[in-house]
Amino acid sequence: MDRRTALSLGLGAATLLIADQGKPAFAAVGDETKIAEGVTAKILGEGPSIVPGFAKVRLRDITMQPGSRA
Numbered sequence: 001m002d003r004r005t006a007l008s009l010g011l012g013a014a015t016l017l018i019a020d021q022g023k024p025a026f027a028a029v030g031d032e033t034k035i036a037e038g039v040t041a042k043i044l045g046e047g048p049s050i051v052p053g054f055a056k057v058r059l060r061d062i063t064m065q066p067g068s069r070a
Contacts, residue, residue, distance in 0.1 A: 029043050041061070
């Protein structure tokens with residue numbers, strides 16, 4: 001495993017920990033959700049997945065203000 005793969009897996013795991021707050025994942029493209037004070041998640045796009053076992057994938061933008069905590 002090289003550094004790029006490790007970084008990708010780490011960022012993916014961090015996204016799951018930050019974004020998964022027990023809320024249902026029913027959001028449309030363009031919706032913005034406040035995760036915590038100074039932390040917002042916006043869905044930028046959705047499309048078909050090439051990963052077996054997953055029908056769709058979403059591109060999300062998570063914005064954190066300096067000093068905020070999720």
